[in-house]
Amino acid sequence: MPTHTASLFSIATGSSEPIYRQLVEQVRRLSASGQLRPGDEMPSVREIAQALALNPMTVSKAYSLLEMEGVLARRRGLGMVVAESAPAQPADRASLLRPTLERAAVEARQLELDPDTVLSLFATILKETK
Amino acid sequence: MPTHTASLFSIATGSSEPIYRQLVEQVRRLSASGQLRPGDEMPSVREIAQALALNPMTVSKAYSLLEMEGVLARRRGLGMVVAESAPAQPADRASLLRPTLERAAVEARQLELDPDTVLSLFATILKETK
Amino acid sequence: MPTHTASLFSIATGSSEPIYRQLVEQVRRLSASGQLRPGDEMPSVREIAQALALNPMTVSKAYSLLEMEGVLARRRGLGMVVAESAPAQPADRASLLRPTLERAAVEARQLELDPDTVLSLFATILKETK
Amino acid sequence: MPTHTASLFSIATGSSEPIYRQLVEQVRRLSASGQLRPGDEMPSVREIAQALALNPMTVSKAYSLLEMEGVLARRRGLGMVVAESAPAQPADRASLLRPTLERAAVEARQLELDPDTVLSLFATILKETK
DNA sequence: GTGGTCTAGACCACA
DNA sequence: GTGGTCTAGACCACG
Numbered sequence: 221m222p223t224h225t226a227s228l229f230s231i232a233t234g235s236s237e238p239i240y241r242q243l244v245e246q247v248r249r250l251s252a253s254g255q256l257r258p259g260d261e262m263p264s265v266r267e268i269a270q271a272l273a274l275n276p277m278t279v280s281k282a283y284s285l286l287e288m289e290g291v292l293a294r295r296r297g298l299g300m301v302v303a304e305s306a307p308a309q310p311a312d313r314a315s316l317l318r319p320t321l322e323r324a325a326v327e328a329r330q331l332e333l334d335p336d337t338v339l340s341l342f343a344t345i346l347k348e349t350k
Numbered sequence: 351m352p353t354h355t356a357s358l359f360s361i362a363t364g365s366s367e368p369i370y371r372q373l374v375e376q377v378r379r380l381s382a383s384g385q386l387r388p389g390d391e392m393p394s395v396r397e398i399a400q401a402l403a404l405n406p407m408t409v410s411k412a413y414s415l416l417e418m419e420g421v422l423a424r425r426r427g428l429g430m431v432v433a434e435s436a437p438a439q440p441a442d443r444a445s446l447l448r449p450t451l452e453r454a455a456v457e458a459r460q461l462e463l464d465p466d467t468v469l470s471l472f473a474t475i476l477k478e479t480k
Numbered sequence: 481m482p483t484h485t486a487s488l489f490s491i492a493t494g495s496s497e498p499i500y501r502q503l504v505e506q507v508r509r510l511s512a513s514g515q516l517r518p519g520d521e522m523p524s525v526r527e528i529a530q531a532l533a534l535n536p537m538t539v540s541k542a543y544s545l546l547e548m549e550g551v552l553a554r555r556r557g558l559g560m561v562v563a564e565s566a567p568a569q570p571a572d573r574a575s576l577l578r579p580t581l582e583r584a585a586v587e588a589r590q591l592e593l594d595p596d597t598v599l600s601l602f603a604t605i606l607k608e609t610k
Numbered sequence: 611m612p613t614h615t616a617s618l619f620s621i622a623t624g625s626s627e628p629i630y631r632q633l634v635e636q637v638r639r640l641s642a643s644g645q646l647r648p649g650d651e652m653p654s655v656r657e658i659a660q661a662l663a664l665n666p667m668t669v670s671k672a673y674s675l676l677e678m679e680g681v682l683a684r685r686r687g688l689g690m691v692v693a694e695s696a697p698a699q700p701a702d703r704a705s706l707l708r709p710t711l712e713r714a715a716v717e718a719r720q721l722e723l724d725p726d727t728v729l730s731l732f733a734t735i736l737k738e739t740k
Numbered sequence: 741g742t743g744g745t746c747t748a749g750a751c752c753a754c755a
Numbered sequence: 756g757t758g759g760t761c762t763a764g765a766c767c768a769c770g
Contacts, residue, residue: 238556238754246460253462275557275755313461314471320454321472325479327450330376331443332383335476341444342451342472346465349455366753368760395743405762410743418548426628427665427742427770496768498745506720513722525758535747540758557755557757573721574731580717581732584710585739590636591703592643595736601704602711602732606725609715628769665770 228263231272239274243282244289251291251302252313262292262300358393361402369404373412374419381421381432382443392422392430488523491532499534503542504549511551511562512573522552522560618653621662629664633672634679641681641692642703652682652690 229246231239250256265283269276283300286292293303328338359376361369380386395413399406413430416422423433458468489506491499510516525543529536543560546552553563588598619636621629640646655673659666673690676682683693718728 233556240754249457249460253460255462278755281755313463314467316461317454317457317463317468317471318475320450320457321468321475322479324447324450324454324472325475327379327447328476329479330379330383331447332385333443333447335473335480337444338447338451338476339469339473341447342454343465343469345448345451345455346458346468349452349459350465370760394741396741406743407745407763408761410745411760413743424743425770426623427768429742500745509717509720513720515722524756526756536758537748537760538746540760541745543758554758555755557753559757573723574727576721577714577717577723577728577731578735580710580714581728581735582739584707584714584732585735587639587707587710588736589739590639590643591706592645593703593707595733595740597704598707598711598736599729599733601707602714603725603729605708605711605715606718606728609712609719610725630769667770671770 229268229272231274240278240282240285243268243279244285247282247286248289248291249316252316256302258302258304260302261298262302264299359398359402361404370408370412370415373398373409374415377412377416378419378421379446382446386432388432388434390432392432394429489528489532491534500538500542500545503528503539504545507542507546508549508551509576512576516562518562518564520562522562524559619658619662621664629668630672630675633658633669634675637672637676638679638681639706642706646692648692648694650692651688652692654689 228250229243231242233239235242247256247262256262262283263271265276265279268274268279272279283292287294287300290303290305292300295301324338324342328335358380359373361372363369365372377386377392386392392413393401395406395409398404398409402409413422417424417430420433420435422430424430454468454472458465488510489503491502493499495502507516507522516522522543523531525536525539528534528539532539543552547554547560550563550565552560554560584598584602588595618640619633621632623629625632637646637652646652652673653661655666655669658664658669662669673682677684677690680693680695682690685691714728714732718725
């Protein structure tokens, strides 16, 4: 199933997070959650670059990294597709979230915040985000 | 009350986060959590630089930013102290944690993870970190 | 509209005012007076550094402060531009001059100088400066 | 006539202007305007330091500079007095104000402000300050 | 003693 | 190409 829209992605050019990394992580998550499935065709570099007003090199760099990771595969003359071996197990999904949660835990400890307080705050935020 | 130890700080030189920013955020959290209180004398630039094997200018940059933020105050010729107006309310402490939690919530949603799963994972990580 | 000349700036290396601050204040005034307009590309750090025979880090420090102030914006990998939100109203221009005028007024009062004398002296100086 | 009060001076420790320089300039102006007259005894270093909560070295540095300038004179065993030769002509008084006015003129020019606008603004400020 | 500024020169991340 | 970070080492102003 081809993926026609470049609007899959939402890029914050003002963010401190590099653009290419935003792209990489979004594709990684879309793949892990099954919203992108093995065999899906990715939009071309040029298409994404134009749609998001980015430098094509930036998009290309993201694709290259995703290819090295095994999330995407390059099909000569056909563009990039989601790799057949792309992992989508729940366990992996959770592991993608772990680094951010660990960072939050460290910050909470430095702030000497009570774990229960932190958990209930996080629960509230999770509901707001839903 | 003077602050004698430069071991207040733990720096990860290998991190992608700039050293001066690690220092800024640690002081900000120590102040917000009340571990540094208004009037406390900060260790001198040279002291921290030597203790952490950093260039004095790196430490100085962190101090300058903290002064601009209003967390620290400069006593000319005498060193830096925690500013009298430095905020330390619990509400502020939680707000310092919010951005990271919000980011985690967005990532969880993109991964289509169940909120309860996420919360229990976070609870586990909080215990590990304690 | 790109800004081609680094000769926008005039630096007094002998002054007691730090170079980076001279740069900051000049950009601030050029922006407030409309000589630099939102979207204008600033000369690169290296370009200014070479033109004025300064260390690039000195220029970079000025740019960083201006970015924090919201006068300039960073386009990653592309250089700095004048921020869209940079203020340029006449009211603001006058307010930028006020502190110096207030200081002069206080000094005049301490010297017990007649206001009319002071004003005519200032008028003369304004003509000389023009 | 002895000068008993150290409250002659108002020091802003938070100002960017060095304390010793604030002292120097205030004495200079008080002398130029005749509020301090030749032969007047100045408060002792210790007295000023205690009254204003300053480091005695800071006060001493100011006195030394004023002595070098010829504004004050040291009378062994008697402390500092205002020098007999201390100038108080109106011309000198105005010249003490000139640097600040020149700075204001330069800033006004850089802001491309109309001289008449600047003058009327200054007139207003002078009235407020009176 | 304190912090502030500047230089020269290196390396990195980003587009 | 762009700006960001860091080091090593110097000098200065302040108290």
